[in-house]
Amino acid sequence: MTNESSSELVIRRLYQVTQDHSKGFEHQLLELLKMGLERFDLDIAILSKIDQNKYVVKYCVTPDEVPLNPNDCFDLNATYCSMTCNAKGPVGIEHMGEDDTLAVHPAYQAFGLESYIGIPIRLNGQLYGTLNFSSPTPYPRMFRDVDIDALQLMASWVEVELIRREQEAQLKALNKELHHLANFDSLTNVPNRRGMHQTLHKDLNRLSRSQGHGTIALLDIDRFKQLNDTYGHQAGDDALVAIAEKITQSLRDYDFVARFGGEEFLLWLPDTAQEECSIVCKRVMENIATIGITAEPITVSIGACHFLFNQFKPDDMSKLIDNIISEADTVLYEAKAQGRNRLNSVTKVLSAG
Structure with a gap:
C-alpha cells in the first residue's frame, strides 16, 4: 500500500469514527484509540492528561492482561510520555532495549514496553496530555512519515473535540449564570x-x-x-x-x-x-x-x-x-x-x- 493510499485510509476511517456523534465523545475516543492500534499494529492505546508532574490515564484500550484503567495515575517522569512532552512533538521508538539510554528509562524498567509512538495534545497552546500507542514487543519496521501523519491527524481531532467540549461547558456555565442573573435578585440572591x-x-x-x-x-x-x-x-x-x-x-x-x-x-x-x-x-x-x-x-x-x-x-x-x-x-x-x-x-x- 502506498503512503498516499494509507493516508487516505486513515482519513476515511477517522471520518467514520468521528462522525458518530450520537454515541458520545467517550465512544468516539475509544474507537479512535482502537483505530490507532489497528493502524500501528500495537497493543496499548492511551489518551493521558498531564497534571503538573502527574500522568493521568483518561481513556485507554489495552489487552486483558494489562491492568490499566481510566484515572490511574503515574509519575510523569516514569512514563515514556515525559520524552514526548520534552520533545514538543511526535516521538516514535521501535525498540527501547536496543538504546543504552532508553533501556534504563524508568518506564522501560517498570513496564518493559519496547515500542512506542506518541504526540503531545495541546489546548489553546497549553499542554493537555498525550495520545500514545505502545507494545511490549519491538516494532517490526521503522516508524515512517506516514505513521506520524496518521498520529497527527488523530491528535488534531482530539484537540478540536476537547476544545469544543471545553467551549460547550463554558457556554453552559455562561447560560446558567445568565439564567440566574435574569431570574434572581442581585442583592439578596433570592428570585426576582x-x-x-x-x-x-x-x-x-x-x-x-x-x-x-x-x-x-x-x-x-x-x-x-x-x-x-x-x-x-x-x-x-x-x-x-x-x-x-x-x-x-x-x-x-x-x-x-x-x-x-x-x-x-x-x-x-x-x-x-x-x-x-x-x-x-x-x-x-x-x-x-x-x-x-x-x-x-x-x-x-x-x-x-x-x-x-x-x-x-x-x-x-x-x-x-x-x-x-x-x-x-x-x-x-x-x-x-x-x-x-x-x-x-x-x-x-x-x-x-
Whole structure:
C-alpha cells in the first residue's frame, strides 16, 4: 500500500469514527484509540492528561492482561510520555532495549514496553496530555512519515473535540449564570419578579388541576426609610440580605420566597392549610426580629391571601396571580395601618361561575 493510499485510509476511517456523534465523545475516543492500534499494529492505546508532574490515564484500550484503567495515575517522569512532552512533538521508538539510554528509562524498567509512538495534545497552546500507542514487543519496521501523519491527524481531532467540549461547558456555565442573573435578585440572591412569576405559574397550574390550595403573602419591612435614614443605605442593604436569609431559613423545603420590590418580599406556601401558613409567617417574623443590625429589632408586616380552587380552572393564570397578590397587598396595608408588626390574612375561594 502506498503512503498516499494509507493516508487516505486513515482519513476515511477517522471520518467514520468521528462522525458518530450520537454515541458520545467517550465512544468516539475509544474507537479512535482502537483505530490507532489497528493502524500501528500495537497493543496499548492511551489518551493521558498531564497534571503538573502527574500522568493521568483518561481513556485507554489495552489487552486483558494489562491492568490499566481510566484515572490511574503515574509519575510523569516514569512514563515514556515525559520524552514526548520534552520533545514538543511526535516521538516514535521501535525498540527501547536496543538504546543504552532508553533501556534504563524508568518506564522501560517498570513496564518493559519496547515500542512506542506518541504526540503531545495541546489546548489553546497549553499542554493537555498525550495520545500514545505502545507494545511490549519491538516494532517490526521503522516508524515512517506516514505513521506520524496518521498520529497527527488523530491528535488534531482530539484537540478540536476537547476544545469544543471545553467551549460547550463554558457556554453552559455562561447560560446558567445568565439564567440566574435574569431570574434572581442581585442583592439578596433570592428570585426576582421574573423568577417569581415562573414559579407561581407552574405551581398554580398544578394546583388548579388538583383543585388544591395555598397562600401568597406579601412581607413589608416596617419603617424601612427610617432605617436607611438613621443607619445609612449600606445598613439598609445589609438588612435586606439578612431578612432574605431569615425568610429562607424559616420556610420549608417546598415553600418559596422572592424579592417583590424595594423592601417587599413575596412568600408562596403551596399545599398548606391556612393555620399552617399562619405558623410559618409568624416564625418568619420572629426570626427576622433576631437580626442585630439596628438598635431596635427589625419588624415586618405581612398580608396573606389563602386561596383554594373549588371546581375552578383559570383562563388567564397571569391575571389570577395578579388578583391574589392584590388581595394580599390590601390586607398588608391594613396590617400597616393597624400599627405594623402584625400578620393579617384573608381567604379567597376560587369557584366557577
